[in-house]
Amino acid sequence: MSIETAGWGTLVLVLAMMIVTLATRWGGVFVMSLVPVGHRVKRFIDGMSGSVLVALLAPMAVAGDNGARAALLVTAVFMLLTRKPLLAITGGILAAALVRQLPG
Amino acid sequence: MxxxxxxxxxxxxxxxxxxxxxxxxxxxxxxxxxxxxxxxxxxxxxxxxxxxxxxxxxxxxxxxxxxxxxxxxxxxxxxxxxxxxxxxxxxxxxxxxxxxxxxxxxxxxxxxxxxxxxxxxxxxxxxxxxxxxxxxxxxxxxxxxxxxxxxxxxxxxxxxxxxxxxxxxxxxxxxxxxxxxxxxxxxxNNWRMLVNWSVAACASLLAFRYLPENSHVITGAVAGGVAGIFGREKIDEH
Structure with missing residues (x-):
């Protein structure tokens, strides 16, 4: 099934995208409100909280280009040394930009 | 928490x-x-x-x-x-x-x-x-x-x-x-978290490689959550 993007088609698509993202923003909260939060569920949430970030970052580092790897490495090192997030992020982005300017 | x-x-x-x-x-x-x-x-x-x-x-x-x-x-x-x-x-x-x-x-x-x-x-x-x-x-x-x-x-x-x-x-x-x-x-960060995160990273990478596109975040996070359940139970036993 396809939608023509001429006329109102674009707006229909944008609204459909909004409904889907909204459903994910609310869905997790709603499902949790149906589940009794016991110790097991709490431990699951606890284990999951940092893991979301790790799961997002791992493929970036492993499957990404050298620019992506340099960015993450510099961010982690700056963060451990200075504890200043903005400095670490700026350093990381600059590292990616520099590596990607290199020929090759 | x-x-x-x-x-x-x-x-x-x-x-x-x-x-x-x-x-x-x-x-x-x-x-x-x-x-x-x-x-x-x-x-x-x-x-x-x-x-x-x-x-x-x-x-x-x-x-x-x-x-x-x-x-x-x-x-x-x-x-x-x-x-x-x-x-x-x-x-x-x-x-x-x-x-x-x-x-x-x-x-x-x-x-x-x-x-x-x-x-x-x-x-x-x-x-x-x-x-x-x-x-x-x-x-x-x-x-x-x-x-x-x-x-x-x-x-x-x-x-x-x-x-x-x-x-x-x-x-x-x-x-x-x-x-x-x-x-x-x-x-x-503590060791228990690092174990959860390692499980999450491995699951995410496997999903990234072998499962449909974009499914790695949820796969890794759920794996980390499951690791959280078992990890704590093991510590409680001691």
């Missing part, structure tokens, strides 16, 4: 404003990322107004960029919505991880603050709760900052196309990655 303090879920104007200011420095990068999206979207043939409306209503950078890949005269609706759903699925996890505090809020506020839930403000909010500080100011105020600058950036990209012609060569695709890593590194 096991003892939920009753005062932590509080939310007032001052906390929201503090949260807003906390995320403003990052928003410089968000503007650049938004400008890159605005340009890419107009180049993909989406009308200027529609691009800005999309950023305003959808507010999900990765999902929006992915949708561009499928844009044309004809758009395969189901494919596009499934792509958006799978990329946005991490919002489900965000809502779930914040639930111990969200359930203390009345429903309107509970679902209201989730409207602007996004990677950066969610991570900072959860970290604040972990430190025993109120976090919903960061979620709502920070979310409003990100949303505002995302829309402004998009507008900038649409109006003055070519501000950021190739976001990748400027490293701008790494903004969120670097930010989330900085949050991860600055948090309280």
């Amino acid at each position: 096991n003892t939920v303090d009753t005062g932590l879920h509080r939310l007032d104007g001052r906390l929201v404003w503090t949260g807003f200011r906390e995320l403003v420095p990052l928003s410089i990068f968000v503007v650049a990322f938004g400008a890159a999206f605005g340009l890419a979207a107009t180049q993909a043939g989406i009308g200027e107004l529609a691009v800005v409306v999309m950023s305003t209503l959808v507010f999900s950078g990765y999902a929006q960029f992915a949708a561009l890949e499928l844009w044309g005269q004809q758009v395969p609706v189901i494919t596009m919505l499934v792509t958006v759903l799978v990329i946005s699925a991490r919002h489900l996890l965000m809502g779930a991880t914040l639930y111990p505090w969200l359930r203390e809020l009345p429903p309107v506020k509970r679902y209201g603050v989730m409207l602007v839930a996004s990677d950066a403000n969610w991570a900072m909010s959860l970290q604040a709760f972990g430190r025993g500080q109120p976090g919903f100011g960061l979620l709502l105020g920070g979310g409003l900052a990100l949303w505002l600058f995302w829309v402004l950036g998009t507008l900038l990209g649409v109006c003055s196309g070519g501000v950021v012609r190739d976001p990748r060569s400027w490293g701008l695709d790494m903004v969120m990655g670097c930010f989330l890593l900085a949050v991860l590194v600055s948090g309280k």
Whole structure:
């Protein structure tokens, strides 16, 4: 099934995208409100909280280009040394930009 | 996290404003990322107004960029919505991880603050709760900052196309990655967490390699959650 993007088609698509993202923003909260939060569920949430970030970052580092790897490495090192997030992020982005300017 | 303090879920104007200011420095990068999206979207043939409306209503950078890949005269609706759903699925996890505090809020506020839930403000909010500080100011105020600058950036990209012609060569695709890593590194870490994270990383990489596209975040996070259940039980035995 396809939608023509001429006329109102674009707006229909944008609204459909909004409904889907909204459903994910609310869905997790709603499902949790149906589940009794016991110790097991709490431990699951606890284990999951940092893991979301790790799961997002791992493929970036492993499957990404050298620019992506340099960015993450510099961010982690700056963060451990200075504890200043903005400095670490700026350093990381600059590292990616520099590596990607290199020929090759 | 096991003892939920009753005062932590509080939310007032001052906390929201503090949260807003906390995320403003990052928003410089968000503007650049938004400008890159605005340009890419107009180049993909989406009308200027529609691009800005999309950023305003959808507010999900990765999902929006992915949708561009499928844009044309004809758009395969189901494919596009499934792509958006799978990329946005991490919002489900965000809502779930914040639930111990969200359930203390009345429903309107509970679902209201989730409207602007996004990677950066969610991570900072959860970290604040972990430190025993109120976090919903960061979620709502920070979310409003990100949303505002995302829309402004998009507008900038649409109006003055070519501000950021190739976001990748400027490293701008790494903004969120670097930010989330900085949050991860600055948090309280212990061995049990490292075990959970290793499980999450392995599951994510396997999913990235062998499962359908974009399913790695949810796979890795759920694996980390399951590791959390068993990890603690093992420690309790001793």
